[in-house]
Amino acid sequence: MVKPGLGKVIPYLERLYRNDRFLNRTGTYDEDFWTSYNTAPINDERLAETVRQLNNQDKATEVFDTTFLNTLRRQQDSIAQVQSQSQPGRDSFNLSYAPGSPPVLRGASNWGFHFSYGAGVHFLQTEAAAYTLGLYTALPEGTPVLELSDNLEARDIEPVYQWALDITYKDRYLLRWTLARDLWNSIYRESAIGGGFQFNLTKRYRPVYLRPMAQFSRMFYARKLGEADNDYGNFEVDNKNIKANKVNMYLGDRIYNWKFSLEMAIELNPSRELFVRGDYRVPFRHSERVFLRERGRVFPKRGELATDGQKVRAWREGVESISPIAGTLPTYAITVGILIK
Numbered sequence: 001m002v003k004p005g006l007g008k009v010i011p012y013l014e015r016l017y018r019n020d021r022f023l024n025r026t027g028t029y030d031e032d033f034w035t036s037y038n039t040a041p042i043n044d045e046r047l048a049e050t051v052r053q054l055n056n057q058d059k060a061t062e063v064f065d066t067t068f069l070n071t072l073r074r075q076q077d078s079i080a081q082v083q084s085q086s087q088p089g090r091d092s093f094n095l096s097y098a099p100g101s102p103p104v105l106r107g108a109s110n111w112g113f114h115f116s117y118g119a120g121v122h123f124l125q126t127e128a129a130a131y132t133l134g135l136y137t138a139l140p141e142g143t144p145v146l147e148l149s150d151n152l153e154a155r156d157i158e159p160v161y162q163w164a165l166d167i168t169y170k171d172r173y174l175l176r177w178t179l180a181r182d183l184w185n186s187i188y189r190e191s192a193i194g195g196g197f198q199f200n201l202t203k204r205y206r207p208v209y210l211r212p213m214a215q216f217s218r219m220f221y222a223r224k225l226g227e228a229d230n231d232y233g234n235f236e237v238d239n240k241n242i243k244a245n246k247v248n249m250y251l252g253d254r255i256y257n258w259k260f261s262l263e264m265a266i267e268l269n270p271s272r273e274l275f276v277r278g279d280y281r282v283p284f285r286h287s288e289r290v291f292l293r294e295r296g297r298v299f300p301k302r303g304e305l306a307t308d309g310q311k312v313r314a315w316r317e318g319v320e321s322i323s324p325i326a327g328t329l330p331t332y333a334i335t336v337g338i339l340i341k
Helices: 045-063 066-086 103-108
Strands: 111-123 129-136 144-152 158-169 173-182 186-197 208-229 235-237 240-242 246-269 272-295 302-306 312-316 331-340
Touching (some): 129 272, 158 186, 186 246
Antiparallel strands (some): 129 144, 158 173, 173 186, 246 272
16 A cells, blocks of 8 residues: 655665666576566576576676686785795795785775866956057167057956866865856956865765865956057067957956865765855966957967066056056955866
8 A cells, every 4th residue: 555745855875876786686597486476487588598698797797807806816926926935945025915906996096086167256356547558669769569548447346167177085185276267358367276175064964065275376367458450560479470450458467366265065966066166365476467369360369468668568547557457455256166076
């Protein structure tokens, strides 16, 4: 008799997934075991052939099993060692073998590799101001190559997306390499590497992980100031030959940060996690940059130059020698994404 509504949800740690082994068949099939109560006699040739194939498969698995082969090899080596020790005039030594998997395989099981991706926002404030950028030749008279004056609008956040590769050891220690890029309307490139720890806060239930981390971050951030007319012709920037008639000019910074992160993740299934990550970046080094990109070409060339006051000059509100557009204060970021195990 079935009474609906009395069932309970299976605990997360007791669930079976598609890769779990549901049944191990042991022994051989005995058609007369249940005598007259046998409801599935093998009287069909196709069914009997299936059972024979399964038996052959089990035998092959047993013969070629790695553990079995290692055990057999150890026994052979032990016999050879005993024989060599029994011979006079030879130096003897003893070898001991630990049961189970070989040491190399046991050590490899302590390591794990995970990939994650996500999107979020970086609270990176820039103030509104009037800027003038100029690119000049190296000649003493400083012939203008590109010149542009425009207003840079204020902005509080930058939408970005991230990839990360994690290497874990003993499910506790963590090494992470992160790449981040902008979604639109800016130039945002970050590469960070560092390490941290991983803690499972709920070992008896669905795993919830806490990951504190510290990384070294190198970031280039630039805002588009406008489009300049190239009346000069071909010129070289950053070992690239610029030929386009229109060139976008970006004003930005190369920023080096100490990046501190705190991440919370919940396991959706044994191969997926949903995470929320908060980052706190402390800049310790800036350098002002001008970024150029060709317009109207199938494969546009890009170039990056430092504002050195000679070839590249920049003014903010009419005053030369500008400060970093992103400022020098710590910044925050939030990312939501998926981790693949």
